[in-house]
Amino acid sequence: MEHIIRRYGLEQGALEVQYIEEHFSEFRHPKTAEDIVSRLRGRECLILMSMAAASENDNDLLPVAFKVGHELKALETRPDLAELAGQLGACVRFDGRKVFYSWIGGTRKDWRGHGHYRALTEEQEQWAHDHRYHEIVVKTKNRFYPMRTTLDRLRYDVIKLQPNADDPAESKLYLSKRIGSDAVRNHRTVRTVEETV
Numbered sequence: 001m002e003h004i005i006r007r008y009g010l011e012q013g014a015l016e017v018q019y020i021e022e023h024f025s026e027f028r029h030p031k032t033a034e035d036i037v038s039r040l041r042g043r044e045c046l047i048l049m050s051m052a053a054a055s056e057n058d059n060d061l062l063p064v065a066f067k068v069g070h071e072l073k074a075l076e077t078r079p080d081l082a083e084l085a086g087q088l089g090a091c092v093r094f095d096g097r098k099v100f101y102s103w104i105g106g107t108r109k110d111w112r113g114h115g116h117y118r119a120l121t122e123e124q125e126q127w128a129h130d131h132r133y134h135e136i137v138v139k140t141k142n143r144f145y146p147m148r149t150t151l152d153r154l155r156y157d158v159i160k161l162q163p164n165a166d167d168p169a170e171s172k173l174y175l176s177k178r179i180g181s182d183a184v185r186n187h188r189t190v191r192t193v194e195e196t197v
């Protein structure tokens with residue numbers, strides 16, 4: 001199967017992410033386009049969508065999966081990113097290295113199990129490799145079981161557990177993957193990327 005992936009510029013991409021997030025019951029606080037623009041403006045970022053037909057007899061493509069990430073530095077001024085960089089300080093080396101944070105993503109329920117998330121993840125890794133990143137970091141929670149399994153299949157290693165003593169299901173997991181030539185050589189999906197800036 002060939003995956004059609006669209007890469008968006010910031011403004012249009014933020015609107016597309018706001019729209020697709022409305023279809024996810026898992027997200028308690030869906031992001032608005034404003035949240036996305038405010039976080040990503042002025043930093044290197046990547047907004048990707050995987051496209052598929054709405055139904056078998058339909059030729060029109062719609063976004064069915066998404067993945068958004070951005071560069072993360074050791075010293076961030078935004079409080080949420082400073083907190084994140086602080087959490088990672090002991091387990092990720094920032095000095096002289098580029099670190100990419102895979103922020104949000106998912107696949108709409110009706111299109112799960114068809115490799116859309118693998119395709120987006122592999123495209124994100126290829127882009128990160130092309131842009132000289134050394135590592136991709138991602139955060140999830142214990143309760144997101146399908147995401148944990150998926151990240152395991154995609155060979156992301158757990159680097160930190162931030163326990164929640166009241167509710168272990170809410171404990172946060174930090175995972176990472178080193179982005180060398182090996183990582184991209186092992187990619188399995190066939191992808192066509194369309195630029196929509």
Ligand SMILES: CC(C)(COP(=O)(O)OP(=O)(O)OC[C@H]1O[C@@H](n2cnc3c(N)ncnc32)[C@H](O)[C@@H]1OP(=O)(O)O)[C@@H](O)C(=O)NCCC(=O)NCCS
Binds near residue numbers: 107108112119150151
């Ligand atoms: C997790 C999620 C992104 C997977 O998307 P998807 O498009 O169905 O994933 P893919 O089809 O690309 O599968 C990727 C790999 O993970 C595995 N996988 C995916 N979902 C799985 C599940 N529920 N159980 C077991 N394995 C699973 C696939 O078998 C595949 O492995 P392979 O490529 O080695 O065969 C999707 O279920 C989702 O959006 N869940 C909700 C999002 C969420 O929980 N977000 C929490 C915030 S972190």
